[in-house]
Amino acid sequence: MKTIDAKNLEFSELNAIIRDTGDCEIRGCLGQRFIAAGMGHREIKIYGTPGNALGAYLNGGGIEVFGNTQDAVGDTMNAGRIVVHGSIGDAAGYAMRGGEIYVRDNAGYRAGIHMKAYRDKVPVMVIGGRTGSFLGEYQAGGLIIVLGLNEDGHPIVGNFPSTGMHGGKLFLRSDCSEISFPKQVTARPASPEDLAEIKKYVEEYCRLFGKNADELMNSDFTVITPDSKNPYKQMYVQN
Amino acid sequence: MMDNLPNRPNPLEGSIRIPSGCAISAAVSRDGKKFTGEGIINSMKPMHDRSNGLGGGFAAYGIYPDYKDYYALHVFYDDNSCRVDCEKFLFEHFEIVRSEIIPTRKMPQITDCPLIWRYFAVPEHNRLVASQLSPDEFVARCVTRVNAEIRGSYVFSSGKNMGAFKAVGFPEDVGLFYKLDEYEAYLWTAHGRYPTNTPGWWGGAHPFALLNYSIVHNGEISSYDANRRYIEMFGYRCTLQTDTEVITYIADYLLRKQGLSLEETASVIAAPFWSTIAKKPPEEAEKLKFLRTVYSSLLITGPFSIILGFEGGMMALNDRLKLRSMVVGEKDDMVYVASEESAIRVMSPELDRLYSPAGGEPVIIKVKEGAF
Numbered sequence: 001m002k003t004i005d006a007k008n009l010e011f012s013e014l015n016a017i018i019r020d021t022g023d024c025e026i027r028g029c030l031g032q033r034f035i036a037a038g039m040g041h042r043e044i045k046i047y048g049t050p051g052n053a054l055g056a057y058l059n060g061g062g063i064e065v066f067g068n069t070q071d072a073v074g075d076t077m078n079a080g081r082i083v084v085h086g087s088i089g090d091a092a093g094y095a096m097r098g099g100e101i102y103v104r105d106n107a108g109y110r111a112g113i114h115m116k117a118y119r120d121k122v123p124v125m126v127i128g129g130r131t132g133s134f135l136g137e138y139q140a141g142g143l144i145i146v147l148g149l150n151e152d153g154h155p156i157v158g159n160f161p162s163t164g165m166h167g168g169k170l171f172l173r174s175d176c177s178e179i180s181f182p183k184q185v186t187a188r189p190a191s192p193e194d195l196a197e198i199k200k201y202v203e204e205y206c207r208l209f210g211k212n213a214d215e216l217m218n219s220d221f222t223v224i225t226p227d228s229k230n231p232y233k234q235m236y237v238q239n
Numbered sequence: 240m241m242d243n244l245p246n247r248p249n250p251l252e253g254s255i256r257i258p259s260g261c262a263i264s265a266a267v268s269r270d271g272k273k274f275t276g277e278g279i280i281n282s283m284k285p286m287h288d289r290s291n292g293l294g295g296g297f298a299a300y301g302i303y304p305d306y307k308d309y310y311a312l313h314v315f316y317d318d319n320s321c322r323v324d325c326e327k328f329l330f331e332h333f334e335i336v337r338s339e340i341i342p343t344r345k346m347p348q349i350t351d352c353p354l355i356w357r358y359f360a361v362p363e364h365n366r367l368v369a370s371q372l373s374p375d376e377f378v379a380r381c382v383t384r385v386n387a388e389i390r391g392s393y394v395f396s397s398g399k400n401m402g403a404f405k406a407v408g409f410p411e412d413v414g415l416f417y418k419l420d421e422y423e424a425y426l427w428t429a430h431g432r433y434p435t436n437t438p439g440w441w442g443g444a445h446p447f448a449l450l451n452y453s454i455v456h457n458g459e460i461s462s463y464d465a466n467r468r469y470i471e472m473f474g475y476r477c478t479l480q481t482d483t484e485v486i487t488y489i490a491d492y493l494l495r496k497q498g499l500s501l502e503e504t505a506s507v508i509a510a511p512f513w514s515t516i517a518k519k520p521p522e523e524a525e526k527l528k529f530l531r532t533v534y535s536s537l538l539i540t541g542p543f544s545i546i547l548g549f550e551g552g553m554m555a556l557n558d559r560l561k562l563r564s565m566v567v568g569e570k571d572d573m574v575y576v577a578s579e580e581s582a583i584r585v586m587s588p589e590l591d592r593l594y595s596p597a598g599g600e601p602v603i604i605k606v607k608e609g610a611f
Binding site: 011030031032033048049051052068070071087089090108109132133134158159180 | 285286512514515560564579580581584593595
């Protein structure tokens with residue numbers, strides 16, 4: 001695999017090199033935005049701190065980051081996989097419509113905002129630790145799974161999760177007794193069928209980051225789904 | 240108010256709309272160790288694209304130890320006749336022990352420079368006694384008067400043993416322009432501007448400073464005019480034609496005049512939602528309710544991440560919805576705050592701890608007592 005030294009490269013220069021190189025390893029990455037934006041069919045390993053909008057519009061292939069990522073990772077990504085050995089910034093998976101994002105540690109605010117799905121395109125985001133407020137804001141489809149493995153004493157999710165949710169599913173590995181949800185969604189204990197749906201993603205998370213899947217799956221999960229097909233009827237206008 | 244301003248070659252704030260970005264960064268030594276501006280200048284480089292060259296600036300604390308008992312007035316003048324007018328006022332109201340042009344580097348990236356002066360001064364004794372004001376209040380009122388009433392003159396920094404340095408340009412260029420690599424401070428804050436409502440002018444760059452308080456801000460204040468109308472009732476005048484200015488006056492009003500703590504100030508400007516307050520223990524809920532009610536006009540809405548610098552420390556704060564990113568890093572006695580982690584990694588590649596504060600959660604860092 002070819003190594004690219006990202007030191008002092010502008011994001012456009014770096015992306016030009018990635019485009020010409022194919023599979024590669026980026027070293028010394030520091031704040032370059034839009035890495036691999038719109039690309040596909042490449043395996044990219046990144047060491048350092050990639051900038052905002054990493055893997056935006058990603059259309060296949062994989063990005064693996066050894067470090068934290070900043071904001072808007074996987075913005076509108078269509079396919080492929082992003083793996084973060086660290087934490088992910090705000091608005092992760094913004095309007096994501098396909099592919100998978102695995103985060104070892106925590107996510108910032110608004111993870112999975114406006115995630116959507118269509119037929120076979122079902123985006124998945126698995127977050128190992130906790131998330132900030134507005135998790136899954138306006139979620140319209142896809143799966144968001146939060147495992148709450150953080151050990152910093154903070155709750156699994158901040159305030160106002162699932163605000164504006166109207167599709168998809170959110171799984172929290174918690175009984176959620178301390179969490180308030182908006183009245184337009186339903187939060188219930190996960191059934192065996194629900195758990196079967198997320199098992200392979202939890203197992204994949206555990207494979208990637210060396211955790212025990214059986215132990216994790218053997219805990220309380222809560223599933224959050226929108227109440228009906230049009231939970232916001234008449235909230236603003238007759239619709 | 241616009242009519243009192245001199246004719247400018249460029250359009251003023253509000254006459255052009257430009258989409259926004261902005262970057263902030265800060266570094267402080269809790270042990271009060273001093274370090275040059277080189278690191279903070281470099282921290283702005285990976286965030287270059289958050290700015291558009293229409294404003295950059297820095298605040299530095301602890302830089303004037305030889306004049307630490309004097310107010311350091313940094314002033315922009317449109318031209319020499321403005322300086323003559325303003326100095327007449329300054330010489331009447333202050334005892335000035337040193338006045339000089341602030342040293343700058345000539346560089347092609349920074350153009351259309353005003354005259355940039357600084358004065359180390361204390362209030363003129365008889366005027367101060369006659370005014371029956373505290374020295375701080377006397378200075379604050381003089382600053383307000385210059386900025387509002389003296390043609391083409393802007394006092395953009397007025398604290399003791401600290402200074403703001405700002406210009407139209409990219410922040411990394413502005414830092415070199417002012418030779419900040421030659422100053423040593425225990426606290427630096429920085430800003431790269433991508434103005435929302437203006438083509439950018441020197442007075443509109445950040446930080447905005449009054450006395451020892453300085454603000455760098457990424458965001459846009461939806462409540463600006465409500466905040467402005469309220470704060471102007473207390474003698475402040477928003478003359479610099481940009482929203483961030485009002486945050487500086489709010490901080491000065493709440494901290495210096497109202498005697499609120501930093502935490503209380505944060506609970507006013509980024510007040511928790513009523514639903515959040517309802518979940519707090521009764522005593523805390525009562526206090527938060529009190530602050531929200533009494534100072535309702537000082538709630539700042541809209542996206543922001545700000546860093547407030549003050550003598551001996553800083554406070555970083557996000558709007559309660561966290562509509563702007565902000566991360567905090569710690570390494571030994573150093574604490575860093577920035578819009579992006581990459582900026583922090585420039586200053587300190589290895590960190591003991593890195594975290595993102597929640598919206599409305601103030602991060603307050605104080606330098607050890609006696610170390611500054």
